[in-house]
Amino acid sequence: MRKFLKTLSAAAVLSLTAQTALAQEEVVVYHWFEYLPQSVIDKFTEETGIAVVMDTYDSNESMLANLKAGAMGTYDVAVPGDYMVEIMAGSGMVGSIAEGELANKGNIQDMWMDVPFDQGRTYSIPYQWGSTSFSVNKDVHPGNVHNTNLIFNPPASLSGKINMLDSQGEVMALAALHMDIPQCSTDRDQLKALNAMLLDAKQHWASFNSDTTKDLLVSGDAAVSMIWNGYSAKARSEGANIEYAYPDQGYLVWMDNVVLLKDAPNRANALKFMDFLLVPENIALVTNYAQYSAGVDGVTPLLDEALRTSPESNPRAGIKAEFVQVCDQATQSVYDQIWTNLRK
Amino acid sequence: MEHSKGAAGAVTDTYAKERVWLLMPTWLMLSILVVIPVLIMLVYSFLTKEFRGGVIWEFTFAAYDQFFFDRGLFGDEPVKIEWTYISIYWRSIWQAGLATVLSLLLGFPTAYYIATRPQNSRAVWVFLITIPYWVNLLIRTVSMKFLLRENGPLNDFLLMIEVIDEPLRLINTALAVQLGLFYSYLPFMVLPIYASIERYNFTLSEAASDLYATKFATLTRVILPSIKPGVIAGCILVFVPSLGAFLAPDLLGGAKNFMIGSLIEEQFKGSAGNWPFGAAASMILLSMVLILLMVFSRQQKKAQPQGGQ
Amino acid sequence: MILYAPLVIVTIYSFNDSKSIITWQGFSLRWYFDMFTGPESAKFKVAASNSFIIAIVSATVATTIATLAATAIVRGGAARYRTASLGLLSLPLMVPEIVTAVATLIFFNTIGFSRGLTTIILAHIVFCIPFAYLPIAARMQGIEDTYEQAAMDLYATKRQTFTRILLPLMMPGIISGYLLAFIVSLDDFIITNFVKGAGVETLPTAIFGAVKMGIKPNIMAISTALLLVSVVFVTISYFVAKADNKNK
Numbered sequence: 058m059r060k061f062l063k064t065l066s067a068a069a070v071l072s073l074t075a076q077t078a079l080a081q082e083e084v085v086v087y088h089w090f091e092y093l094p095q096s097v098i099d100k101f102t103e104e105t106g107i108a109v110v111m112d113t114y115d116s117n118e119s120m121l122a123n124l125k126a127g128a129m130g131t132y133d134v135a136v137p138g139d140y141m142v143e144i145m146a147g148s149g150m151v152g153s154i155a156e157g158e159l160a161n162k163g164n165i166q167d168m169w170m171d172v173p174f175d176q177g178r179t180y181s182i183p184y185q186w187g188s189t190s191f192s193v194n195k196d197v198h199p200g201n202v203h204n205t206n207l208i209f210n211p212p213a214s215l216s217g218k219i220n221m222l223d224s225q226g227e228v229m230a231l232a233a234l235h236m237d238i239p240q241c242s243t244d245r246d247q248l249k250a251l252n253a254m255l256l257d258a259k260q261h262w263a264s265f266n267s268d269t270t271k272d273l274l275v276s277g278d279a280a281v282s283m284i285w286n287g288y289s290a291k292a293r294s295e296g297a298n299i300e301y302a303y304p305d306q307g308y309l310v311w312m313d314n315v316v317l318l319k320d321a322p323n324r325a326n327a328l329k330f331m332d333f334l335l336v337p338e339n340i341a342l343v344t345n346y347a348q349y350s351a352g353v354d355g356v357t358p359l360l361d362e363a364l365r366t367s368p369e370s371n372p373r374a375g376i377k378a379e380f381v382q383v384c385d386q387a388t389q390s391v392y393d394q395i396w397t398n399l400r401k
Numbered sequence: 402m403e404h405s406k407g408a409a410g411a412v413t414d415t416y417a418k419e420r421v422w423l424l425m426p427t428w429l430m431l432s433i434l435v436v437i438p439v440l441i442m443l444v445y446s447f448l449t450k451e452f453r454g455g456v457i458w459e460f461t462f463a464a465y466d467q468f469f470f471d472r473g474l475f476g477d478e479p480v481k482i483e484w485t486y487i488s489i490y491w492r493s494i495w496q497a498g499l500a501t502v503l504s505l506l507l508g509f510p511t512a513y514y515i516a517t518r519p520q521n522s523r524a525v526w527v528f529l530i531t532i533p534y535w536v537n538l539l540i541r542t543v544s545m546k547f548l549l550r551e552n553g554p555l556n557d558f559l560l561m562i563e564v565i566d567e568p569l570r571l572i573n574t575a576l577a578v579q580l581g582l583f584y585s586y587l588p589f590m591v592l593p594i595y596a597s598i599e600r601y602n603f604t605l606s607e608a609a610s611d612l613y614a615t616k617f618a619t620l621t622r623v624i625l626p627s628i629k630p631g632v633i634a635g636c637i638l639v640f641v642p643s644l645g646a647f648l649a650p651d652l653l654g655g656a657k658n659f660m661i662g663s664l665i666e667e668q669f670k671g672s673a674g675n676w677p678f679g680a681a682a683s684m685i686l687l688s689m690v691l692i693l694l695m696v697f698s699r700q701q702k703k704a705q706p707q708g709g710q
Numbered sequence: 711m712i713l714y715a716p717l718v719i720v721t722i723y724s725f726n727d728s729k730s731i732i733t734w735q736g737f738s739l740r741w742y743f744d745m746f747t748g749p750e751s752a753k754f755k756v757a758a759s760n761s762f763i764i765a766i767v768s769a770t771v772a773t774t775i776a777t778l779a780a781t782a783i784v785r786g787g788a789a790r791y792r793t794a795s796l797g798l799l800s801l802p803l804m805v806p807e808i809v810t811a812v813a814t815l816i817f818f819n820t821i822g823f824s825r826g827l828t829t830i831i832l833a834h835i836v837f838c839i840p841f842a843y844l845p846i847a848a849r850m851q852g853i854e855d856t857y858e859q860a861a862m863d864l865y866a867t868k869r870q871t872f873t874r875i876l877l878p879l880m881m882p883g884i885i886s887g888y889l890l891a892f893i894v895s896l897d898d899f900i901i902t903n904f905v906k907g908a909g910v911e912t913l914p915t916a917i918f919g920a921v922k923m924g925i926k927p928n929i930m931a932i933s934t935a936l937l938l939v940s941v942v943f944v945t946i947s948y949f950v951a952k953a954d955n956k957n958k
Contacts, residue, residue, distance in 0.1 A: 537899075
């Protein structure tokens with residue numbers, strides 16, 4: 058019993074010190090897992106003297122759930138994807154950055170300044186962007202890979218060897234491109250056709266998984282897998298004989314953004330952190346690590362040769378690319394139901 | 402669990418006076434940190450969903466309606482009973498049940514074996530059972546997946562010793578999920594059984610054999626009744642968490658079909674973002690398990706008088 | 711032992727020279743050096759010590775609470791209490807983790823409790839209780855009260871009876887309960903991730919991302935080291951116990 062009391066009091070002391078140790082200048086970053094290399098964090102602290110306190114999440118929605126459950130006001134910045142920025146802005150969860158507060162704002166590439174989810178970049182800056190499509194094992198399917206039929210209406214050689222992302226938004230959006238209908242369609246016939254098409258395609262799919270897509274392709278457990286471009290590049294470098302598809306029907310693009318949160322406890326430091334990530338040398342470190350693309354001018358020459366010339370980072374010319382769109386509530390509930398039908 | 406002095410399964414009132422004080426920490430801890438959150442979720446299940454996560458403070462039955470009634474894709478068809486979620490629940494119960502049976506079949510002999518070891522090596526065995534669980538569940542499940550792969554070590558081995566002619570398709574099957582659940586929760590079966598069997602007086606069973614009881618009769622008449630609480634505890638600890646598990650179904654089963662765990666998780670962490678529905682689904686799960694437990698403990702009470710003979 | 715089969719894989723691949731577990735590129739100890747000198751070594755060290763503090767404290771408190779509760783329920787008469795308490799005690803088991811996580815976070819925020827080690831420990835104690843309680847109660851139901859009656863007949867106080875007679879008899883149940891609570895706490899990710907707050911990492915939250923994004927050999931190395939530590943720990947305690955027995 059005495060021993061137990063000792064451990065207990067030791068733990069109590071420890072937890073107290075853990076809380077008082079936070080008196081130093083800091084910025085609290087809510088970020089994806091494995092997306093910000095330690096070297097970049099160290100560089101920031103070295104340059105500014107500001108400590109980076111990290112917390113991590115594994116999906117846009119779990120970040121949103123955490124913030125909505127009351128964690129707002131404890132984080133300075135978060136890194137939501139494009140559609141999530143729009144949702145957060147709609148719920149009044151973002152702070153605002155006045156003109157001139159970000160010294161390096163001019164570094165943002167023109168094409169990423171007036172994005173639909175943040176016109177003129179008043180609360181967010183680009184972090185990384187990339188594309189979502191699928192990769193095909195060339196040993197199993199030596200032919201042309203650039204067609205969405207390979208996942209929604211595959212030849213017998215690929216049937217039963219397909220992995221889909223476990224992500225409603227991305228599967229639905231790619232399905233919409235496949236059928237050449239708008240993403241947030243309200244046309245009943247189109248929606249019924251979409252529902253039927255997906256149910257029919259499901260028999261060819263082996264699994265839904267977002268986390269191990271790379272391993273599935275490298276090991277050969279899946280011959281086709283929906284995948285993000287940077288991931289596909291990593292799978293290829295680990296020995297998978299695969300080709301990343303830019304389907305004739307179109308592919309998806311996404312962008313993760315550093316967002317200043319409302320009620321940020323260390324707002325000034327958060328702005329310094331954002332400024333830091335707009336410096337080409339710094340964001341290039343992230344890009345080389347994550348193998349996606351930065352939205353900042355002057356990064357390209359700083360990238361690894363292999364990444365600059367990789368087929369995953371250089372789309373085929375003339376192919377349609379779309380963001381995943383945010384539907385209104387009524388439409389979304391139909392899409393939710395199609396997704397549930399698919400998974401029942 | 403009936404009041405029966407002296408016999409195995411002794412429930413007495415020795416500490417009746419101190420009862421309130423002994424229970425105080427439990428009641429305090431659980432009512433503050435479990436009952437209140439459960440109540441929060443109960444309230445949430447009757448609120449209107451905020452689009453993409455969160456709730457709006459307006460009372461509605463919408464979440465339960467969605468669970469039980471089907472109004473077609475666009476919500477304007479005649480009302481039918483919704484089978485989608487019921488079948489998801491049914492599938493999960495079935496899976497968890499099979500995993501529990503599997504754990505019991507393997508866990509019981511293991512516990513028996515450990516309990517019959519000499520005194521000082523028992524502790525080592527108990528630790529040996531739990532040590533694998535110092536490694537994170539996610540890593541264990543991923544390794545399991547690797548093991549079961551079509552060209553994985555298990556198939557290689559079976560091919561080598563020529564038990565099978567072509568690789569078994571294990572991954573992305575229900576069997577893989579059950580194996581995963583079984584593997585995730587085995588110690589939860591072994592340890593409670595061990596705890597109740599260890600105490601078991603083996604001289605008593607020797608006495609029974611001396612009286613020419615067959616081994617089988619010894620097992621069923623003498624040993625089983627006295628370790629029943631341990632078996633029940635083990636079954637609860639495997640079955641209930643298995644119901645809500647999602648790692649094994651996701652990674653080993655391919656996640657083609659929702660399970661209770663993944664369905665609820667999708668409401669909070671996935672794009673569905675429907676908190677009231679997630680809350681309602683958990684409340685339904687909760688009441689289901691509670692009813693199950695209650696029916697079970699009632700039957701126990703009825704069974705006890707005969708069991709004590 | 712089937713239990714160890716997946717772990718053999720973990721161990722083997724921790725010596726893999728490649729960056730991914732799928733391909734084997736030769737034997738190497740680099741991931742073990744990486745564990746101590748790599749850029750993330752500091753993070754893992756803190757995370758590991760946090761995890762152990764949390765697991766030890768929560769398992770200890772949960773086991774103590776569960777032992778008291780088991781005494782009250784099994785030895786406290788009043789059958790009516792029993793069903794209600796059993797329901798309450800297994801409640802944490804029945805609520806899916808994500809729901810507990812969100813609800814607990816809402817609760818902590820409402821009462822203005824800031825997140826940190828303390829919130830993690832509180833949350834862990836709660837979901838450890840059923841895992842500790844069930845084996846202990848199962849054990850206690852198997853103990854005949856003749857021993858206690860005998861002790862009391864010999865004028866032992868209730869307290870003496872409890873500590874000298876009942877507690878030692880319950881030990882296997884208590885140890886089982888403690889170990890289960892310990893591994894459950896050590897393993898928890900979802901609830902911890904929600905209630906931990908920024909800057910606090912436990913082993914599961916520190917490695918989760920690394921595992922999800924394709925398990926890497928450095929994680930395998932950490933896991934193997936953890937296994938090694940625990941095996942050494944058990945071996946030592948075995949020999950200590952043996953030596954103890956000899957001295958008697």
